[in-house]
Amino acid sequence: MDELKTPLLDELEKGEWPSFVKEIKRAAAKNPGARDLLRQLEASYREKIGHWKxxxxxxxxxxxxxVVGRYSDDPERFPHAKEFHTIRVNQPAGFFYTTKKLRDMADVWDKYGSGLYNMHGSTGDIILLGTTTENLQPCVDELADVGFDLGGSGGALRTPSCCVGQARCATACIDSMEITREITMHYQNELHRPAWPYKFKIKVSACPNDCAAASARSDLAVIGVWRDALLIDQAAVREYVNNGFNIFDRVIRKCPTAAIDWDSQKQELELRTEDCVHCMHCINAMPKALRIGKERGASLLIGGKAPVVKGAMIGWVLVPFMKMEPPFNEFKDLVDKITDWWAEHGKNRERVGELIDRIGLSVFLKEIGLPPLPQMVHAPRSNPYIFWYPEEVEKHGEK
Known part of the structure; x- marks a missing residue:
């Protein structure tokens, strides 16, 4: 095999950070597809033009x-990358694997693909980068034989993803992995057969720390939360303070709603439960003294997404509190109402949050049957006019 020269890509191997170029070179040493991928990428850098068709x-x-189709626009120059399709493989909840299962998958991918992986893509899936049209079907068949299914792409439910939750986290309010597994199994048709205007993502974080970044990366975010007061171990709080912990600067002054205070005479932490927004800062700062409450469930946020048609959006509260108990029928019913309404009214490539923004939250809530609540307010009103439905005017007049 002739020497592969990639002077521009070599620059990306310099410095202290890991480089994707180094990993592609490792695969290129034994795989012609990965080798032509390097050559094409070097050409793209040199010619300042992308070479994917x-x-x-x-x-x-x-x-x-x-499966995401990928074709080179210069197959004669890069024959082993002329077809370089990506396979999205559904990952286990919480990204838990055995080494045997990973070896089984690697054996299949070495047989049919480039040997390149993305563990994990931003959507959550195991991304297998680079195979031919001819190898697609046998590759997917053998992946199924060792226990791996495909994830979502296109206008479908994308592969649900979550944090590790109760498996390793002391602040988990819900079983994020069980929820993820259940909705993955329940929505197999919506996952594998695209029928919606665009993608729809559900991600689950077991507590308000949101380690799955669900609020920013999913159309419907499930965030574990507690409804009652957080639990305070006053003796442990005093131990923090007596050991030099600056409770005023590190906790009290950083509470976003000024819900906590320190009584220096009683040597106790005071909590105004009605003002607490469950931001988790005080728990993170004093984990030995503060704990999540006992009445646990989840807040549901709608509309999070990265920029495509409209700019980046952070999800806002749709349901302040929902008990998330197997088989999660209340949650599934809400998902069905949301996606049915979106499928009927959404434009092509319009995410559900963009549709709500275009039509209005009040219309959306009426269509899916949820009562408006103060927590649902995404932003203050930007105009001074208030509009009423005719039936509301009649009802108001009767009073």
Missing amino acids: HGGIVGVKGYGGG
Whole structure:
């Protein structure tokens, strides 16, 4: 094999950070597809133009999604990268694997693909980078034989993803992994057969720390929370203070709603439960003294997304508190109402949060049957006019 020269890509290997170029070179040493990928990428840097061709649909039997077609626009120059399709593989909840299962998957991918992985893509899936159209079906078949299914792509439910939750986290309010597994199994048709205007993501974080970044990365975020007062161990608080912990600067002055205070005479931490917004800062600062409450469930946020049609959006509260208990029927019913309404009214490539922004939250709430609540206010009113539905005017007049 002739020497591969990539002077521009070599620059990306310099410095203290890990480099994707180094990993591609490792795969290129034994795989011609990875080798041509390097050559094409070097050409793109040199010529200042991308060499992936737009368009092209490819898939496997029984699935409408899960495979992203990728074709080189210069197949004669890069023959082993002329087809370089990506396979999205559904990851286990919480990203828990056994080494045997990873070896099984690696054996299949070495046989049919480039040997390159993205563990994990921003959507959560295991991303297998680079295979041919001919190898797609046997690769997916053998992945299924060792226990791996495809994830979502296109206008479908994207692969649900979550934090590790109760498996390792002391502040978990819900079983994020059980919720993720249940909705993955329940929505198999919506996952594998795209039928919606665009993608729909559900991500689950077991507590308000939001380690899955669900509020920013999902159309419907499930954030574990407690409804009652947080638990305070006053003796442990005093131990923090007596050991030199600056409770005023590190906790009390950083409470966003000024819900806590320190009584220096009683040597006790005081909490105004009605003002607490469960931001988790005090718990994170004093984990031995403060604990999440006993009445646990989840807040549901709607509309989070990265920028495409409209700019980046952070999810806002849709349901302040929902008990998340198996088999999660209340949650599933709400998902069905939201996606049915969105499928009927959404434009092509319009995410559900963008549709709500376009039509109005009041219309959305009326359509899915949720009563308006103060927690749902996304931003203060920007105009002074108040509009009423006719039936509300009549009802108001009767009073």
